[in-house]
Amino acid sequence: MDQSVLDAIARWPDVPSVTGWLSLNCRGLWRLHPLGDAARGGPGESIANVQILRFIDRNYARDAHGAWYFQNGPQRVYARLDAAPYIIRFDPGTGMLSTHNGLDVTRVDDWIADDAGNLYAGTDLGPGRVDDRDLPALADFLVDANARTLLEVLEDSAATSGPEPSMRLMRAQFARAVTEVVPETQGAPLSRCPAADIPARMGFIANPTAGHV
Numbered sequence: 001m002d003q004s005v006l007d008a009i010a011r012w013p014d015v016p017s018v019t020g021w022l023s024l025n026c027r028g029l030w031r032l033h034p035l036g037d038a039a040r041g042g043p044g045e046s047i048a049n050v051q052i053l054r055f056i057d058r059n060y061a062r063d064a065h066g067a068w069y070f071q072n073g074p075q076r077v078y079a080r081l082d083a084a085p086y087i088i089r090f091d092p093g094t095g096m097l098s099t100h101n102g103l104d105v106t107r108v109d110d111w112i113a114d115d116a117g118n119l120y121a122g123t124d125l126g127p128g129r130v131d132d133r134d135l136p137a138l139a140d141f142l143v144d145a146n147a148r149t150l151l152e153v154l155e156d157s158a159a160t161s162g163p164e165p166s167m168r169l170m171r172a173q174f175a176r177a178v179t180e181v182v183p184e185t186q187g188a189p190l191s192r193c194p195a196a197d198i199p200a201r202m203g204f205i206a207n208p209t210a211g212h213v
Helices: 003-011 048-058 137-143 150-157 197-204
Strands: 020-022 030-032 060-062 069-073 076-081 086-091 096-099 110-113 119-123 127-130 165-168 174-175 188-193
Touching: 003 069, 030 060, 030 086, 030 197, 048 060, 086 119, 086 137, 110 150, 110 197, 119 188, 119 197, 188 197
Parallel strands: 020 076, 086 127, 110 188
Antiparallel strands: 020 030, 060 069, 069 076, 086 096, 110 119, 119 127, 165 188
């Protein structure tokens, strides 16, 4: 969080928080809601100013209850999350995962597939959903101990009631240089969850209202 923001919080500690003015869409784009209608499902408006977007990205955090917000100086601006707190992107060139606001994912503790074809990850940074544009590429490099890809595992498990296997991202397939290869990640368990239950399962508030804050 920016030092100027921390200084503002210390100087004005009692500024009321607000809801309804900001949302994060399913592809990691911030939306402004001038009518304050985010909590009611309003579409909002795109934000074109790059400096403002970067400022929001740097000062994005969560509270103790699982609601996520942008710290705008001394004021918390809570965000509606259309998918998850983070939108996770996959770079096929490096085999690395990162968030919509430019943070590197260094650990995945679990993978969750919902009933709408989306893939979520519990990461060291918090809950995230894989950007749908990156999911096909990522799915080819998520494998189980028998080298089955994510799609194969999900197809096979649809006909069985057994536990889902552990999946790992085969980063070893990406050579950064001739003499350096990124090692495989540790495996993380894969499970299924209805889309409607994802926020409760992953511990975040998708649509904060005044009652939450």
